[in-house]
């Protein structure tokens with residue numbers, strides 16, 4: 125059974141001017157856990173389940189998924205674990221998640237695609253609901269959310285699956301539900317997502333969709349840096365929405381792992397970063413020497 129009540133021995137890291145920020149870890153593969161001491165992070169801020177479930181059988185097997193999710197929860201020993209539902213699409217092909225209409229479409233990925241492959245999505249929701257029973261450190265986040273209707277639909281499916289499992293006598297719970305903020309529309313209207321547990325900004329996609337700069341296209345990379353004022357405003361809008369709703373805002377995209385951007389993210393009001401294992405030490409060191417005050421940005 126997953127341990128659910130232990131308290132993280134690592135307090136969130138103190139910044140140069142006092143407020144604390146947490147540094148969590150991004151996981152794509154269970155093997156990463158064997159090499160990582162949970163004491164070096166504040167939990168798992170992003171599990172890319174489309175990589176975790178890399179065998180074709182994983183996607184269709186509730187039991188295999190449940191084992192993987194329990195392994196993450198056991199490793200984290202009470203620290204938060206945020207599992208993202210499958211983010212498949214033409215950029216990240218996943219067995220069973222091809223566009224049912226056979227067309228490669230920009231933007232048909234993440235939760236949008238899951239909601240068109242509902243039977244496969246339900247398998248993942250059931251495995252997550254079973255993992256969530258008795259593990260209050262598990263939360264689930266949905267990728268590429270754009271509208272409140274999508275969030276409501278995904279939540280309703282979760283509730284349905286929990287009811288189905290319980291009718292069968294199987295322990296299940298709806299975990300807290302967070303949203304990835306990767307689409308500018310979601311960032312600008314984040315305060316409309318009623319009932320969300322937290323926001324986690326996917327800066328890789330948010331940048332790509334805001335600037336019309338494909339994330340894998342190096343030839344356009346010099347057009348703008350990730351701390352472009354448009355990105356600052358979007359991130360600040362999400363932080364503001366988080367304050368209104370009383371929920372936290374994390375950044376789990378690549379920019380979180382770049383120590384030279386830590387101060388910028390803190391100045392936008394972000395207090396939670398999630399980074400690959402290899403970046404944990406450098407980012408925690410960077411948080412310690414960075415001030416959170418936003419005035420520095422305007423002082424030239």
Ligand code: PEP
Nearest residue numbers: 326327328329376377378
């Ligand atoms: C992102 O878009 O920043 C993100 C964290 O998700 P992924 O890189 O998996 O698309």
Ligand code: MG
Nearest residue numbers: 306326328329
């Ligand atoms: Mg993304």
